[in-house]
Amino acid sequence: MFERILIANRGEIALRVLRACREMGIETVCVFSEEDRDASYLKLANRTVCIGPGAARESYLKSDRIIAAAEIANADALHPGYGFLAESAAFADKCRESNIEFIGPTAEAMRQLGDKASARELAKKSKVPTVPGSDGLIESPDDAAATARKLGYPVMIKATAGGGGRGMRIARNDAELRTFLEQSERESKAAFNDGGLYLEKYVERPRHVEVQIVADHSGHVVHLHERDCSMQRRYQKLIEESPSPGLDARTRDDLCKSAIRLCKAAGYTNAGTFEFLVAGKREYYFIEANTRIQVEHPVTELVTGIDLIKTQIRIAAGEPLGFAQKDIKPVGAAIECRINAEDPANGFRPSAGTIARFRPPGGFGVRLDTHVHEGYRISPKYDSMIAKLLVHRATREEAIACMRRCLDEFDVAPTKTTIGLHRQIFQMDAFVNGEFDTGFLERTLAGNF
């Protein structure tokens, strides 16, 4: 087992990894930017190293400084969390070249699954359905238009390096296609320094369902069932839950088995997520893989009882999984609400500054993952998520009742948050009945705000 792990992240996920390490008796080194100097979770680390000013590109994205910090602190492994460098195969390579184990998959697996075109290729070979599309990068607007007519409008333009909805456009005819191609290319180049685009058939009103996988270095691959993340705003997940309220048993089983085939085909190790669009009850398409731990991983931890961060660390240290597929028996229903410091009444504008009042809920079936507290100053420089509020109860109905009372208890001021929006969602029939798709919230918000 590792002696000392460097945590190359900040905020709640840094704290999450710190907690797992402390429980495992592994020492921790936590890097921080000057903006995060006073963050209280740093006190829980055995050692902290300042790696640069607040701007992420000068600190949390600065791979050289992070590896240098691991070297001076004698860390033998590094946990990247999510975001920042977590999906950088180059960073994983650099860590391992410096004899610091990157807690994640191999760089080859990250490259193969991180690139959407090669991931699609892999899916086809593994007999996992994908959304019909351009089968490769778009060569020219004319090429795109020919493909789009073949697929049938509407079509979706996507960036091969994309994420978080950037570069994505829906075109409903040739004219829109040509205009949007140009916009998407520009956006994608700016965001990812990669203008590669591809086309997909636009799936109407899909659910977003993903399968959590863990795989060790001895060939054991186990799925930890699915998470439903259909409650989104602009491709940003707001609520995640397990089990999915919109799948029948056969489709659930098909998704999980597909994820395992993909995982094995890619020679994937450590924790990863395979994302699918589900249309209707039966149709499903693999869309992409996330080669890292995800924000919403606690949902799976609650229903399976498996600690995913500890599992990641054990796998990276070369240990076997220690459980087989038959040992995984999900219990009850878990739901997560992302609490963001944003003002839903003002276009979800981030709400930075000091949190004067932070009174979270508690009690039976409640889990809270947060790095903030009364007096915490939210920096405008980073992601606006300040807490993940989760509930786990015997049934989805009870979990919803529990989440409602939790949201009513949760009192944050003067920071504007998404708590009020969650309160509204948990009163909506469509949510309670599980009848919603990835576009539901935006259609509803367009009416309400």
Next chain:
Amino acid sequence: MFERILIANRGEIALRVLRACREMGIETVCVFSEEDRDASYLKLANRTVCIGPGAARESYLKSDRIIAAAEIANADALHPGYGFLAESAAFADKCRESNIEFIGPTAEAMRQLGDKASARELAKKSKVPTVPGSDGLIESPDDAAATARKLGYPVMIKATAGGGGRGMRIARNDAELRTFLEQSERESKAAFNDGGLYLEKYVERPRHVEVQIVADHSGHVVHLHERDCSMQRRYQKLIEESPSPGLDARTRDDLCKSAIRLCKAAGYTNAGTFEFLVAGKREYYFIEANTRIQVEHPVTELVTGIDLIKTQIRIAAGEPLGFAQKDIKPVGAAIECRINAEDPANGFRPSAGTIARFRPPGGFGVRLDTHVHEGYRISPKYDSMIAKLLVHRATREEAIACMRRCLDEFDVAPTKTTIGLHRQIFQMDAFVNGEFDTGFLERTLAGNF
């Protein structure tokens, strides 16, 4: 089902009941003393009623005012929590006479089990072992001395109306016996207005193990397994856990079945606890019953997944349990630490006043039940418990690791608390190995403080 429940308590248990009611969609009326006027949990009630000044005997113990509050607010049921009037059969009678259902057992069952002598009688009839003793009240010092010699010294003097260790003394010879009898009688008269005493053989180094029972009005009686509460200071529980680390499977099963026999013999309904002393691995003795919900009930909720407060409410409303013994499959290990505002370095003196800093832990496997927050003023008038910190993980070893990191994270100031003491206990080999009895902590503290 009830339409409106009056919560006849304060602090964390009032909040616990409030949460259960909100999740069930039942309206709440919360009574409060003038001392608790600003308590933030009151904001979660549909209605609040001031019932008197701070002193408990003028408010939370004032049954007339509480019932009058239920009447003016049209509450159709009342939850007594624990402490205050929770074990008063007279209060239960008064509520029911006023057409307000008392959420608890019948007054007859409370009387039979609440009186220790009649509870012992019942145990004998039910073939449940009890500690050998005087079989009734002590008539005179000579009578006591004769009995003591028959039982063999050391013997324990106990108050028939006692609780919380009041009136209890261990006598190791005739002279001690005569001195202590007088002291115990005085103490018991002062505390309970009842000087009745009895003698018991003193069980050396016992564990305190209790069995949680739930029973509906249709004769279904189910045990929810045991809690081990051996980590005590002056008969006050500090740490509770389930399963007990010091029982073999046969004794565990015997205890649970004994509790069910007692429950049935008493015609007991609602939630209750049967407490036992366990000596060595096999010997066990029934000591007393608690005819109410207990502070440590969340330990059982975590391992069984059963919400005990909701179950109490459903039973009181005449609903069937809805689960059978075979449905109860405890999962993992749960531990509770009581966080008291007391200063262990100064004789556990209560530490009242405003909590300037309250930063509780969170994350996977953590449950926190508390009514306090930064800025909360702890009144010297009430119990010093400010929070119940619980963990639930797959194994006792993992639960201990989780609790350690939670205790390290928990940051309260300037209020003095038992957090530091818990940190010490969780490092002790005896605790980690599960080798401790009800006297362990005091023997250890006598050495360390």
Next chain:
Amino acid sequence: MDIEQVRELVQLMVDNDLLSISLRNGTEQITLRRPERTGPPHVSYEPMPAIHSMPVHPASALPLPPAPAGSKPVETEADAHLVAITSPMVGTFYGSSHPGSPPFVHSGTAVTPDKVVCIIEAMKVFNEIPADVSGTIEKVLAVNEQPVEFGQRLFLVRPH
């Protein structure tokens, strides 16, 4: 300006929660500043949400009286010299002995400490509440047949 004068100014600031004082008198000048209070209590915030999940009447539907039980001075400006008769129990307020009967007291009634001013019913028992003060009823605050809680103000009295 000597230190005693400064001390008096400081006391003035503390008593009245002033942030700063700046004084100049010819060549004499003094400036005093105290910290702006921050922290939770002083930030305005969204109130605790209404309870969505069920039909409700608002929390604390009963007026929350600031005064404890008994009769005691009223603290608002307008009522500077009035005292309140407060409820010594929880129950239902009756201003008269029977429906339709004239009220025990009304605005302008002179009362002595033993004079019954109302009845509060609790658990089927009708309790006569004495004024506990001598004076003239200024205002009846409680509403007939409405619930009152412990310490709630029932009447305002101008004491003799």
Next chain:
Amino acid sequence: MDIEQVRELVQLMVDNDLLSISLRNGTEQITLRRPERTGPPHVSYEPMPAIHSMPVHPASALPLPPAPAGSKPVETEADAHLVAITSPMVGTFYGSSHPGSPPFVHSGTAVTPDKVVCIIEAMKVFNEIPADVSGTIEKVLAVNEQPVEFGQRLFLVRPH
């Protein structure tokens, strides 16, 4: 105004939680200031517990420098006119080019902005760090072969 009067003023400030006092009397003038308090940290409290569960060296074993990267004014009284050369990277500090060689600079060395003052090794690369300021080295703060973090103060310089 003598020292006793100042002492009294200070006591007055502390006792009453004043932020500043400014007094002028003819040609005499005195200004006293105390730090503004922000939030909870001013209540004294038990520090975050040491990490019991494992062998540890304390959190933030590295000195936490208050100054950001680059050279900038030093704020403590004694060093009022000094500037610090801070580390622009994370790595290991070397005061000389080779073990046994004389150090690049020592207390009293005059430096120009381009003058190399140390080497910081990070990921096997040895980076020469220039002074970035003209002046005289007052003090060497970093220890040879010890790790330094971003923004850590390495040298104090009296600028020319």
